[in-house]
Amino acid sequence: MEMVELGGKQVEIDEDGFIQDPDIWDEAVALSLAKTEGVDELTDNHWKLVNYLREYYLEYNMAPMIRKLCKQTGFSLKEVYDLFPSGPAKGACKVAGLPKPTGCV
């Protein structure tokens, strides 16, 4: 674990860059996390994915399965990867401030 500055805050991250305390997440933290994944700007479509992931996590305490993510947001798998090239877990879940998921790549 190490402390890094994200969105103007000191944030603890794991070895893969996932934040350890989901409660510290805000939009500025999300934007900083996105930059670590090669996404320089978060568009409305990025936020649609990120917000769905956060809402699902806050309700169920886990990340949704990928097919559910696609169906609920209306994005195809390819569109999800176009938005977050490192994928729904390594990219989108990280930006949404979720812990590293065990259920997807």
Added chain:
Amino acid sequence: MDLITVTREEGVKFQVRIRDHVFTTDMGKHEGGTDGGPAPVEFLGAAAGACLATMVQSYCDSRGYTDGDVSVSLTLELAPNPNRVAGFILDVELPADVPDGDREKLKKMALQMPVPATLRGRPRVDIEMM
């Protein structure tokens, strides 16, 4: 079925040979490799996608659906303890002139195609250490 051989190049990079076809597999830089090729588990996903693409394209060709080609996008869901693939998530893009009725039919057929059917059937894995 032809023999498939896997021989070491260096580190955890291996050469896979099938007849006269040769390709490389390696682990990612965070998993002790050099990312010199797809990881073995990625080949598993590729096999599922390629199988589906081949069979669905053949179906479309035989029915004269020619408004676009078949393509497949896929990813894997992993699970821990033991590390394994928990799910294959595949999106199949069809030619635009495939009727809705055939889309449903193709979805059912896809599960019966060789690689998807093999994965769903949990094949026997027989290993001998020489």
